Amino acid sequence: MNLPNFFSAISFKLSALYLILFLCSFLSIGITVYWLTQRSLEAQLKDTIEAEANRLKTEFDADGIAELQNEIEEVTERNSHTLFEYGVIDQNGHLLAGTLNNFQFSEGWQLVMRTPDSKQPEKNKPHPFYNRVIALSNHIWLGVGHDGKLLQAAGEAVIKAFTGGFVLVIFLGACGGFYISSAFLRKIESITKSTQTIIAGDLSHRLPVSKNRDELDNLALLLNLMLDKISSLIENIQQVSNDIAHDLRTPISHLKFRLENALTKSLSAEQYTERVAFAIEEIDTILTTFSAMLRISQIESGSRRSGFKTVNFSDIVIAVSDALNPVAEEQEKTIHLAIEKSIVLKGDKELLTQLVFNLLDNAILHTPKNTRIKISLQSSNTHTELMVADNGSGIDEAYHQKVFQRFYRLEQSRSTPGNGLGLSIVAAIAELHDGTLTLLDNKPGLKIILRLPNQ
Amino acid sequence: MFLKFLWMMKLTKTLKTKKSNFNAGELPPRCSLNAMKILIIEDDKETRDYVSTGLKEAAHSVDLAKDGYEGLILAKEGTYDLLIVDRMLPGLDGLSLLKTLRMANCNTPALFLTTMCGIDDRVEGLNAGADDYLVKPFAFSELSARVNALLRRPRETVGQKILQTAELEINLLKRVVKRNGQIIDIQPTEFRLLEYLVRHAGQVVTRTMLLENVWDFHFDPKTNIVETHISRLRSKLNTGNKSDLIHTVRGSGYIIHEST
Numbered sequence: 279m280n281l282p283n284f285f286s287a288i289s290f291k292l293s294a295l296y297l298i299l300f301l302c303s304f305l306s307i308g309i310t311v312y313w314l315t316q317r318s319l320e321a322q323l324k325d326t327i328e329a330e331a332n333r334l335k336t337e338f339d340a341d342g343i344a345e346l347q348n349e350i351e352e353v354t355e356r357n358s359h360t361l362f363e364y365g366v367i368d369q370n371g372h373l374l375a376g377t378l379n380n381f382q383f384s385e386g387w388q389l390v391m392r393t394p395d396s397k398q399p400e401k402n403k404p405h406p407f408y409n410r411v412i413a414l415s416n417h418i419w420l421g422v423g424h425d426g427k428l429l430q431a432a433g434e435a436v437i438k439a440f441t442g443g444f445v446l447v448i449f450l451g452a453c454g455g456f457y458i459s460s461a462f463l464r465k466i467e468s469i470t471k472s473t474q475t476i477i478a479g480d481l482s483h484r485l486p487v488s489k490n491r492d493e494l495d496n497l498a499l500l501l502n503l504m505l506d507k508i509s510s511l512i513e514n515i516q517q518v519s520n521d522i523a524h525d526l527r528t529p530i531s532h533l534k535f536r537l538e539n540a541l542t543k544s545l546s547a548e549q550y551t552e553r554v555a556f557a558i559e560e561i562d563t564i565l566t567t568f569s570a571m572l573r574i575s576q577i578e579s580g581s582r583r584s585g586f587k588t589v590n591f592s593d594i595v596i597a598v599s600d601a602l603n604p605v606a607e608e609q610e611k612t613i614h615l616a617i618e619k620s621i622v623l624k625g626d627k628e629l630l631t632q633l634v635f636n637l638l639d640n641a642i643l644h645t646p647k648n649t650r651i652k653i654s655l656q657s658s659n660t661h662t663e664l665m666v667a668d669n670g671s672g673i674d675e676a677y678h679q680k681v682f683q684r685f686y687r688l689e690q691s692r693s694t695p696g697n698g699l700g701l702s703i704v705a706a707i708a709e710l711h712d713g714t715l716t717l718l719d720n721k722p723g724l725k726i727i728l729r730l731p732n733q
Numbered sequence: 734m735f736l737k738f739l740w741m742m743k744l745t746k747t748l749k750t751k752k753s754n755f756n757a758g759e760l761p762p763r764c765s766l767n768a769m770k771i772l773i774i775e776d777d778k779e780t781r782d783y784v785s786t787g788l789k790e791a792a793h794s795v796d797l798a799k800d801g802y803e804g805l806i807l808a809k810e811g812t813y814d815l816l817i818v819d820r821m822l823p824g825l826d827g828l829s830l831l832k833t834l835r836m837a838n839c840n841t842p843a844l845f846l847t848t849m850c851g852i853d854d855r856v857e858g859l860n861a862g863a864d865d866y867l868v869k870p871f872a873f874s875e876l877s878a879r880v881n882a883l884l885r886r887p888r889e890t891v892g893q894k895i896l897q898t899a900e901l902e903i904n905l906l907k908r909v910v911k912r913n914g915q916i917i918d919i920q921p922t923e924f925r926l927l928e929y930l931v932r933h934a935g936q937v938v939t940r941t942m943l944l945e946n947v948w949d950f951h952f953d954p955k956t957n958i959v960e961t962h963i964s965r966l967r968s969k970l971n972t973g974n975k976s977d978l979i980h981t982v983r984g985s986g987y988i989i990h991e992s993t
Contacts, residue, residue, distance in 0.1 A: 555984070558872075565870060566953055569868075569953065570953075573952070576853075581853070582853065585853070585856070597948070597949075600922055601922065601948050601950070601958050601962075602956070602958060604958070604961045604962055604965055605956050605958055605961050608961055628951050628952070631949075631950060631952075632950075632952045635950070635952075635954055636955075639954065639955055639956050642956070643955070643956065696955055700955065
């Protein structure tokens with residue numbers, strides 16, 4: 279895990295964003311707490327000062343200036359620790375009682391900053407001083423004051439606490455963010471590594487999935503499924519190219535031998551024509567195989583599904599058996615129909631026709647004389663079932679699945695013309711229509727059942 | 734955009750010279766029924782030469798276009814009897830070309846060439862306005878048969894009740910076939926087969942053309958059902974030791990004409 283990578287990681291960005299948001303809210307809480315303490319402490323202080331000032335004014339109103347001077351002196355002496363400061367000043371600025379002498383002659387609160395003149399410089403911190411001024415008579419003013427050291431200390435304590443908290447939050451947030459990011463990055467890293475392994479060619483490799491089953495694991499699971507699908511497709515393609523290489527090489531090399539042979543021998547014009555005609559025939563066979571292969575891969579790609587229309591399957595089956603009936607008769611075989619009328623389903627008419635054709639054609643081609651071929655078509659609520667059955671020699675159960683493989687030809691049918699793709703096309707078309715194909719022993723003979731879903 | 738415009742200008746110019754050359758030539762259009770004017774729009778030189786040589790040998794006059802735009806401009810002149818259009822073309826593809834032509838009310842018959850992997854091309858081509866299609870690679874005999882079928886396409890036969898050729902008479906309404914006035918009992922499929930042959934009397938009709946038009950089969954069946962059906966039809970037509978009406982053209986297909 280390198281650093282620039284780490285800082286650009288989504289997880290890092292997200293945790294950084296969370297941290298900033300958290301710090302902002304922490305800061306606003308701090309400001310609120312500070313402001314509330316300051317306000318309530320100030321209100322409390324002012325209440326105390328106000329009460330003291332009012333008490334002294336009552337004293338003055340009742341007993342006059344002399345009694346007030348006495349009281350102030352007494353209080354100052356007795357309660358030197360209360361830290362109230364008093365001042366009574368007449369209009370000429372003469373201090374009549376107490377120590378406060380520098381306030382303005384107007385009723386209300388006066389706030390000044392005081393810097394104590396102490397010997398210890400660290401204690402020479404300016405602090406607020408609250409002074410309540412009351413007019414005792416027209417000429418005399420009373421000032422009662424108290425310093426706000428407590429207030430200031432409380433404020434500083436709040437600030438200190440929150441600053442400490444702030445630093446702690448940043449530290450914890452950064453650590454948490456780092457931990458989450460690196461855990462996330464580790465996971466991503468392992469996925470990246472696995473992906474690189476796969477890109478390098480190891481298609482059997484899969485992405486790691488932990489037991490936690492978080493979103494990343496779900497994604498990895500999904501990607502693994504995709505890889506499974508891809509590798510099975512690739513296997514399929516490899517199989518097909520092997521098949522092509524194998525099954526087309528034979529006719530092509532035959533062709534080559536014959537042409538070479540024709541070239542080395544001096545032949546009559548007629549013989550040449552014959553050879554050329556043969557060559558063209560051979561090439562046509564190869565081309566037919568090719569187009570059958572291409573057709574299968576096009577069908578398997580599923581692109582034809584978008585062109586599905588409502589088709590009358592009964593009509594298709596009837597038309598195909600009608601087309602093949604003379605062929606069967608020629609080969610001394612009989613076709614018997616048991617077809618439910620007007621069965622409609624969604625599908626590709628051209629392909630369904632080819633499917634039925636290939637099934638019936640196979641039944642005619644690979645059976646002995648006097649075979650009875652039965653085609654039945656019926657529909658239930660959920661499925662349409664097409665059955666092509668014959669009482670011929672049948673297929674050994676061991677080969678039932680193999681006959682759908684491309685180019686697979688049973689030993690018994692190698693002598694008949696064909697490319698081994700007929701049933702592969704059938705299988706591809708059936709799959710395109712979400713259908714299933716089943717081969718059964720007809721005792722004797724073979725029974726192929728195609729089941730297509732109705733919806 | 735501007736370059737394209739310049740290029741189109743150049744094309745139009747070459748077109749004009751081509752046209753004047755043609756007018757001065759010794760082969761004026763539509764001089765006879767056999768000599769038709771055909772435009773081949775095909776980018777592959779091999780195919781183009783193969784097709785044009787064959788068509789010229791059949792006494793048609795042939796113009797060539799190497800890409801879609803050139804083809805469109807030439808085709809729009811509208812003096813052709815037939816267009817042979819490839820599906821894949823540089824510039825403007827075959828489908829768009831046909832659509833454009835049909836939108837511009839150019840109704841020259843068109844034969845559409847498709848590759849064998851494009852099994853959807855047929856429907857697309859016919860939808861775009863093609864009159865017939867042919868899958869590459871094809872035998873020249875197949876192309877030639879289809880070209881002839883398109884060139885000598887019977888004019889609209891709506892309302893026509895009776896088709897006649899040689900000694901045959903086909904009543905389309907009553908579904909009755911007579912040879913020399915004698916009714917022949919035939920199956921519905923055989924009737925459709927015969928009808929198609931008679932409609933194209935005097936022309937070679939290939940196996941694929943029959944599969945497509947009579948059976949609506951657009952794939953290559955292993956079993957040669959056409960041959961079987963033709964031989965049945967033939968024997969039915971020949972009852973009473975009459976000579977063959979349906980003739981096999983080796984390597985091409987079938988033709989119906991008066992026995993000689």
